[in-house]
Amino acid sequence: MATPRFDIIGQALSDASRTRMLCELMEGRSFTNKELAGAAGITAQTATAHLRLLQDAGLVVAEKRGRCVFHRLAGPEVAQVLEQLAGIAPTDSLYRAQRHKAKDLAQVRSCYDHLAGPLAVAMTEALLARGHLRQDNGGFVAVAGPVWARLGVALPTATSRKPFVRPCLDWTERRLHLAGPLGTQILTQALAADWLRRPSRGRGLVVTQPGLRAFHDILGLGARLERINVTPPREDA
Structure with missing residues (x-):
């Protein structure tokens, strides 16, 4: 071996x-x-x-x-490993510098091909609490239901060796958010529907007013969005 x-x-x-x-x-x-x-x-x-x-x-x-x-x-596997390593990295000067750099993007950001930060963690916890996700052997399983179509997710019709959804440890929150194809589809839908906007550079994402409404209507995240201090642009911005 x-x-x-x-x-x-x-x-x-x-x-x-x-x-x-x-x-x-x-x-x-x-x-x-x-x-x-x-x-x-x-x-x-x-x-x-x-x-x-x-x-x-x-x-x-x-x-x-x-x-x-x-x-x-x-690939996304590399991004996931790096995200998890960041969560256990020593608090040296470089780590503090990265934390300082992250303060503007820590609320809503991308982790390669999926969402990360407090918003991603809140979405994951809401999906679990509402029974749309269940935990299984340290991972996640998506439970069929209309919520996925509203989030732009098409659940697989056949089994695959690679998990459709997997947990990723958030390096600022030290809690899990969604990765894998399911996480990628959610981010793709959020950008296509203008729920989130990506700046010209950087991992930080901006939540729009339609995004606030969508996350609240679909997952009931209104109060949680207030707690994580999301400040979206005006409709005419």
């Missing part, structure tokens, strides 16, 4: 510049070498060397589009 090479992953995560670039990529979008260098506060040449190491570790992939090369996380 092959032994997992944790040492390779550990080396990839052992540099502060590389972790800053990974945090930037957790937004779920692709970035150029120059953009990631700016996020990490290093030169483009240094960023190239770091990105090569991250690619060798299987954490990042590169795709050439026209004249530019874009980098992204290798």
Whole structure:
């Protein structure tokens, strides 16, 4: 039986510049070498060397589009592991800096391809409380019902080896939110329906007035949204 090479992953995560670039990529979008260098506060040449190491570790992939090369996380599994590692990371200066950076996006943000932050946790807890989700062997199972169509989710009609919904530990809340294809569909619907808006850059998302109404009408999140201090833009903004 092959032994997992944790040492390779550990080396990839052992540099502060590389972790800053990974945090930037957790937004779920692709970035150029120059953009990631700016996020990490290093030169483009240094960023190239770091990105090569991250690619060798299987954490990042590169795709050439026209004249530019874009980098992204290798997949949602990588984002989930990074999110969980952030939840147990020591409170050193880098961690505090990331927490400070997160203060504006901590309420509503994306974790690669699904929602994260207090809003995502509140949605998960509401779905559990209303019986739309149930816990099973440390994971989640979606219970068929009309709520899923309202959230833009199409439940699978056949079984699959990969779970349709899985728990992801939120690094600021230290509680679970939804990941997997179900979580991806909810985020996709929220953006398409203009319940959430994504800024030009960053993981932070903005809740719109239609989004406030939708989250309240579908999941009864009115009071919870007030507690997590969501401040959506005006309708005409």
